[in-house]
Amino acid sequence: MFEFAWWWVLCLIPLPFIIxxxxxxxxxxxxxxxxxxxxxxxxxxxxxxxxxxKVPLLVASxxxxxxxxxxxxxxxxxxxxxxxxxxxxxxxxxxxxxxMKIDDMQLNGRQVNRLTMTKSVLxxxxxxxxxxxxxxxxxxxxxxxxxxxxxxxDTVATLLSESVIGLVGEQTAIGDAIGLxxxxxxxxxESNNVLILLTDGQNTAGNITPEQAKTLAIEKGVKVxxxxxxxxQMLIQSFFGSRQVNPSQELDEDMLMDIAESTGGKxxxxxxxNELEAIYATLDTLEPIEGxxxxxxxxxSLFYYPLALAFILSLGWALVHLLTGALRQLxxxxxxxx
Numbered sequence: 001m002f003e004f005a006w007w008w009v010l011c012l013i014p015l016p017f018i019i020x021x022x023x024x025x026x027x028x029x030x031x032x033x034x035x036x037x038x039x040x041x042x043x044x045x046x047x048x049x050x051x052x053x054k055v056p057l058l059v060a061s062x063x064x065x066x067x068x069x070x071x072x073x074x075x076x077x078x079x080x081x082x083x084x085x086x087x088x089x090x091x092x093x094x095x096x097x098x099x100m101k102i103d104d105m106q107l108n109g110r111q112v113n114r115l116t117m118t119k120s121v122l123x124x125x126x127x128x129x130x131x132x133x134x135x136x137x138x139x140x141x142x143x144x145x146x147x148x149x150x151x152x153x154d155t156v157a158t159l160l161s162e163s164v165i166g167l168v169g170e171q172t173a174i175g176d177a178i179g180l181x182x183x184x185x186x187x188x189x190e191s192n193n194v195l196i197l198l199t200d201g202q203n204t205a206g207n208i209t210p211e212q213a214k215t216l217a218i219e220k221g222v223k224v225x226x227x228x229x230x231x232x233q234m235l236i237q238s239f240f241g242s243r244q245v246n247p248s249q250e251l252d253e254d255m256l257m258d259i260a261e262s263t264g265g266k267x268x269x270x271x272x273x274n275e276l277e278a279i280y281a282t283l284d285t286l287e288p289i290e291g292x293x294x295x296x297x298x299x300x301s302l303f304y305y306p307l308a309l310a311f312i313l314s315l316g317w318a319l320v321h322l323l324t325g326a327l328r329q330l331x332x333x334x335x336x337x338x
Contacts, residue, residue: 002302005073013068016061059317066310070303078298088192089149089185090129090287092156093137093177094118095199095229096163098170102200104231104247107273114200114229115165117273122198125280126157135184136160139177141169141205149184173206174199178213178259182220193222194287195265200230202252210255217263225265225286226256227279232271 004010096115105117126134134156136147146163147156177197185193195217203210217224230248248271257267266286270276 001077003075003077005075007072009068009072012071013065016064056317059313063310063313063317066306066313069306070310072303074302074306076300076302078300080297088132088194088287089135090132090194090196091135091137091149091181091184092122092126092160093139093143093181093195093197094122094160094163095140095172095201096138096165096167096169097140097172097199097201098166099172099201099250100229101165102230102247105272113165115163117276118198118229119160119163121273121276121280122160123157124277125283126153126160128284129153135181137177137180138163138168139173139180139206140167141171142173143176143180143206144168145180145184169205171205172199172201172203173208174203174255175208175210175213176206178210178217178222178224179208182213182216182222185222186220192287193220195222195224196227196283197224197256197259198227198229198270199251199256200228200248201250202255210259214259214262217259222263223265224259224263225268225283226260227268227270227276228253228256229270229276 094115100115100118101113103111103113105112105114107117107120130153131151133149133151134147134153135145135149136156136159138144138146147159150156174197178195181195185195208216214224216222228248228251230251232246232248253267253269259265260267268275268279268282270279
């Protein structure tokens with residue numbers, strides 16, 4: 001729908017014509033005594049002069065109209081679109097420590113490392129979170145905010161896909177990751193704060209202990225869902241033959257379970273792709289997407305169209321005057337010679 005934000009400015013459109021109407025009679029009375037109706041040849045010149053004055057008047061009127069229309073702020077209101085009724089803040093904290101490169105996961109019939117499997121499943125989860133503000137934290141020796149809380153889910157997915165193992169170190173700073181998420185949530189009021197933390201180890205680095213991070217999360221009302229990633233069994237080939245090992249023996253499940261339960265969340269164990277997919281499906285039910293109840297209409301300003309028209313006409317008018325003056329200067333010497 002088209003409308004003017006300041007429609008009352010349109011009342012200024014007739015202003016120049018009113019001023020001209022008030023001034024014009026005085027000019028006529030002053031020149032009346034000099035007019036001689038009997039001089040027929042001069043009437044043709046007068047008619048030509050009158051016509052030549054109409055063009056500048058029309059250009060000036062168009063310039064004035066464009067300026068007034070631009071000042072009235074024309075705008076276009078788009079169709080109503082839905083926005084989330086509540087602000088849900090969801091932060092994803094992904095472990096990039098050295099142990100995430102262990103190839104103990106199966107994805108589409110091929111052996112992949114833990115991070116590759118996590119990315120593959122997490123992408124679908126991100127796409128489903130319509131209406132949620134998502135953020136991304138990457139942690140290893142310390143924690144870094146890779147993506148602030150945003151509705152731009154595509155950007156969060158892209159930043160996740162670009163993350164690599166060892167980008168921020170080789171150890172695991174779980175406490176720092178939780179502490180950083182709590183700090184970012186603390187800047188947002190009146191929102192549902194949820195942290196999903198994926199790791200395959202135990203806290204071995206950082207400035208904040210998991211116990212301190214848990215206390216901060218409880219104080220700020222941050223709900224933490226923890227996910228332990230890694231298979232229970234893995235077949236290793238060596239010089240002495242093949243043997244089975246537990247690649248997740250360093251996973252501190254007790255610590256992850258305590259953090260989740262203390263903050264009102266839940267602990268999950270992801271041993272393969274199917275389990276991780278089931279975990280994200282469960283999270284969709286535990287933290288359902290908010291219904292879209294409020295409406296808003298996108299606003300597009302259009303003032304630059306009449307403003308550009310007025311500028312182009314003004315520039316063209318000025319150029320015509322300059323060229324006309326230059327041509328007159330070139331013709332003067334010829335007349336003097338004659």
